[in-house]
Amino acid sequence: MRILFITPQAPYPPRQGATMRNYYFIRGLARNHAVDLLTFLAPGDQIADDSPLKTLCMRIAAVEQPMRTALQRVHSTLTTLTPDMGLRLESEAMHRLARQWLAETHYDVVQIEGIELAQYARPLLERRRDPERPALVFDDHNCEYLLQKRNAFTDLRHPQRWPAAAYSLVQWRKLRRYEAAIVRSADAVVAVSEADRRALLDLGAPTPIVVAPNGIDLETYRPPETVSPLRTIVFTGKMDYRPNIDAVLWFAQNVLPRVLAKAPDVRFQIVGMNPHPRLNALRGHPAIEITGAVPDTRPYIHQAGAYVIPMRVGGGTRFKALEALACAAPVVSTTLGVEGVDVRDGQELLIADEPEAFAAAVLRLLEDAQKGGALRRRLGLQGRRFVEQHYGWEQILPKLEEALILAQQKKLRS
Known part of the structure; x- marks a missing residue:
């Protein structure tokens, strides 16, 4: 398969949750598939010449993460139906790249990593009836509407946190609609836990949802040979x-x-x-x-x-x-x-x-x-x-492969 990954930050080095998940997914799939990568970079970051991504991926392109001011976030919260997360990585440069690559390369699967990138599935949705279009896999790193709901009810207990609670209440409602839309549009969805899967099923979409949890590099995270615990x-x-x-x-x-x-x-x-x-x-x-x-x-x-x-x-x-x-x-x-x-x-x-x-x-x-x-x-x-x-990545990657196959099957039926 030829697979296009679109990620919210460079997957290497794998310094925190999302980058770890993206890097080990790419590394695992690259053994048997051709992988291309479109990614955002934090200001000042770059993909080093000796990065393993250069070996794992057939092609890589990066766009600098856009910056949004607090005033812009307040304005969009009050005036649009799109949740904050759906605007966080809105970039015309990334839209151009995604459309260009999809036009010039035949991909079997496009995998969107996280709800911040849902809008970059737009070219595929415009080709919904095209039998030659790639299958769309949406990897939902968190069930975001549920996360904002929990944030809201936690902050409501503390009067000094009521402004944050109000923000989360608004985002919860927006995210429920937005997350339901991308789940419904995808050919397969990947959830990180059974609890998240159940919450996504509550959105009512008929899309197959596969649980592929976060994993751990068992060699990197090993117990020390001797332990001298501190207080x-x-x-x-x-x-x-x-x-x-x-x-x-x-x-x-x-x-x-x-x-x-x-x-x-x-x-x-x-x-x-x-x-x-x-x-x-x-x-x-x-x-x-x-x-x-x-x-x-x-x-x-x-x-x-x-x-x-x-x-x-x-x-x-x-x-x-x-x-x-x-x-x-x-x-x-x-x-x-x-x-x-x-x-x-x-x-x-x-x-x-x-x-x-x-x-x-x-x-x-x-x-x-x-x-x-x-x-x-x-x-x-x-x-x-x-x-x-x-939770070793070797145990988890077959579940991702299952999602890719289900996505292709659903695309053929649609």
């Missing part, structure tokens, strides 16, 4: 991402004081790029370290006395959960933090949803480290085995 609680993630911001603020305000009351020497490390200004309130806290971007998060995960995933909003399959489990780290998560990952409380990790229970689970792991680490070793062994069995 640290570690969270990793992109720190301008709203669910991550909510998670660390909730933990710092509601869980950490309970931990410090019994273990005053413990430190909470927030590890990840682009810390949001909302986190500035935590900077003066003597038990909290906000690292910003680091070259490699693995040393922090390896030495964590407890790795925490205190998510209260969000969706999809958590890369952070897979990374920590692959590294055999001792994990405490909310139920939502491991949604879409079929782990069991007390087997691969500890699960707690209320502040007191979450603090008790963290303290249990910290105390275990001082007593020889039997619980840490047991959870780590089972967590590592779990991701090896279910």
Whole structure:
């Protein structure tokens, strides 16, 4: 097959969730198929001459990500039916490239990576009745309307967050229509979890939906040969991402004081790029370290006395959960933090949803480290085995191949 990938950012280096998913999908498919890539680049970024993408892809072209001001976002929120995400990467240059490539190359499949790029399916939709058109696969990295709904109801609990809640309520309604439209137009949809699949089915489209979860590079994320856990609680993630911001603020305000009351020497490390200004309130806290971007998060995960995933909003399959489990780290998560990952409380990790229970689970792991680490070793062994069995990219790629075949079959029937 000849496949055209359109991605919201360069898939290499795979530094965060979307780029990891895109890179390993391209790498896996390139073994047996011819892959072309159209992508956006962040300002100042480029695809290096020695990038593996140059070997994996037959052809690559990139467009700089457009910039939108806050005023433009407010105006579009108030005046258009298109959700913010549908305008985030609106680029005439990318439209021209997509139309040019589709006109001059016969593709079997076009794969759109994320709802930010849904508008670039337009040339295919205009050829809906053309039997020679490519099949359209939409890879929905998150069920976005559900994510905004959760954001809205979380923020409504706090008066100071009501403006953000109002924004999410508006976006939720817009996204439900917009997401339904692209799901209905696609020949196949890829969801990252069974929960997301069910939410997309609720949109009523007859399109086949295949679950191909996020995966993990099992060689890159390996347990260290020896472990010397520190008295640290570690969270990793992109720190301008709203669910991550909510998670660390909730933990710092509601869980950490309970931990410090019994273990005053413990430190909470927030590890990840682009810390949001909302986190500035935590900077003066003597038990909290906000690292910003680091070259490699693995040393922090390896030495964590407890790795925490205190998510209260969000969706999809958590890369952070897979990374920590692959590294055999001792994990405490909310139920939502491991949604879409079929782990069991007390087997691969500890699960707690209320502040007191979450603090008790963290303290249990910290105390275990001082007593020889039997619980840490047991959870780590089972967590590592779990991701090896279910979340290596070799286990996931056949599900993507299934979606490509279903898309071609549906195209032929339409």
